[in-house]
Amino acid sequence: xxxxxxxxxxxxxxxxxxxxxxxxxxxxxxCVVGGxxxxxxxxxxxxxxVVEGRTTVGPRTQIFPFASIGHRPQDLKYDGETxxxxxxxxxxxxxxxxxxxxxxxxxxxxxxxxxCLFMVGAHVAHDCKIGDRVILANNATLAGHVHxxxxxxxGGLSAVHQFVRIGAHAMIGGMSGIEHDVIPYGLAMxxxxxxSGVNIIGMRRRGFDKTAIQGLMAAYQQLFASExxxxxxxxxxxxxxxxxxxxxxxxxxxxxDSSRPLCRPKPGHxx
Numbered sequence: 001x002x003x004x005x006x007x008x009x010x011x012x013x014x015x016x017x018x019x020x021x022x023x024x025x026x027x028x029x030x031c032v033v034g035g036x037x038x039x040x041x042x043x044x045x046x047x048x049x050v051v052e053g054r055t056t057v058g059p060r061t062q063i064f065p066f067a068s069i070g071h072r073p074q075d076l077k078y079d080g081e082t083x084x085x086x087x088x089x090x091x092x093x094x095x096x097x098x099x100x101x102x103x104x105x106x107x108x109x110x111x112x113x114x115x116c117l118f119m120v121g122a123h124v125a126h127d128c129k130i131g132d133r134v135i136l137a138n139n140a141t142l143a144g145h146v147h148x149x150x151x152x153x154x155g156g157l158s159a160v161h162q163f164v165r166i167g168a169h170a171m172i173g174g175m176s177g178i179e180h181d182v183i184p185y186g187l188a189m190x191x192x193x194x195x196s197g198v199n200i201i202g203m204r205r206r207g208f209d210k211t212a213i214q215g216l217m218a219a220y221q222q223l224f225a226s227e228x229x230x231x232x233x234x235x236x237x238x239x240x241x242x243x244x245x246x247x248x249x250x251x252x253x254x255x256x257d258s259s260r261p262l263c264r265p266k267p268g269h270x271x
Contacts, residue, residue: 008026009021009025009026009027010027010028010029010030010031013027013031013033013045014033015027015031016033016037017035018036019034019036019038020037022038022041022059023042025039025040025041025043026043026044026045027039028044028045028047029047030048031048032051032052033045033051034053034070036053036055037056039051040057041060042059043058043060043062044062044063046062046064046065049063049067049069050067050071051063051069051070052071053072053083053085053101054083054101056084056086058086058089058090058091058114059089060089061087061090061092061093062093063093064093064094064095064097065095066095067094067098068098068099069097071098072100072101073101073103073126073144074100075103075125075126075144077103077105078103081103083101083103083109083126085101085109085110085111085112086111087099087112088113088115088116090114091114091115091116091117092117094117094118094122095120096121097119097122097123098122099112099118099124100125100126101126103144106126107127110124110127111130112124112130113132113133113150116130116132118136119135119136119139122137122138122140122141123140123141125143125146126144127144127145128146128147128148129147129148130148131148131149131150132150134148134149134152135152136154137154137174138156139156139157140154140157140159140160141159141160142160143161143163144163146162146163146164146166149165149166149169149170150168151168152166152167152170152171152172153172155174155175156174158177159177159178160172160178161178161179164180164182165181165253165260166178167182167183167186167249168184169185169202169203169206170182170183170184170199171187171188171199171202173187173189173193175191176188176189176191177191177193178193179260179263180260180261180263180264181253181258181261181263183253183254183262183263184246184250185203185216185249185250186198186263187199193263194263194264194265194266195265196265197220198220200213200217203216203246212245215246216246216247216250218241219237219244219247223237223250224265234251234255237250237251238251
């Protein structure tokens with residue numbers, strides 16, 4: 001780590017001498033960096049960025065003006081505990097984004113993966129766990145304790161309820177309210193969101209083969225059919241698609257413990 005004096009810090013920025021700065025870090029005009037912050041190699045704070053708390057920002061991540069990163073959580077139960085915020089490498093955090101550290105009630109850590117894009121006004125609340133290459137579009141907001149899998153996309157002006165899980169490669173339509181867990185590869189949208197199919201376009205863009213996609217579509221129809229219980233259907237899907245890793249990811253997701261129910265299609269729309 002280089003010292004503040006030898007890094008690319010603008011004269012108007014306020015950087016605590018205890019902050020740890022990697023090589024090639026650039027801190028633009030009027031930024032504020034707290035004493036417990038770590039900025040890894042080649043991080044860029046463009047201007048008017050505030051990074052506080054026990055926050056680590058991974059290599060090559062860029063943060064744009066008026067973002068507020070690492071200030072205390074918006075949780076009335078928070079009592080000053082030494083929680084943290086960890087942000088991965090190669091993220092793009094745009095203007096007015098807010099991210100909060102964890103709390104004692106959620107494992108003391110908010111964690112953001114690598115290669116993520118947070119568009120203007122996105123919010124990541126306390127104790128969220130976000131995978132790699134996740135996209136939050138403009139003003140998408142995550143409440144506390146939300147888990148988002150790799151490659152998921154959350155549309156603009158959407159809100160995700162606390163403790164909800166969004167599976168890997170899922171797609172949330174804009175202006176959606178997500179109260180229930182969304183399966184991996186699922187498409188969900190609506191004021192009180194419902195599943196509307198699987199994210200075939202996203203899968204094709206990421207190079208999934210036709211066999212995997214066809215198996216997923218068949219499994220989706222089985223999983224949300226009207227016959228039998230969900231437990232019976234998930235057992236059938238697991239057995240019939242035992243060699244399809246995509247389908248097995250959904251099986252594992254559904255079988256995990258969760259405090260939220262599963263997001264489902266509207267009655268009669270499972271097919």
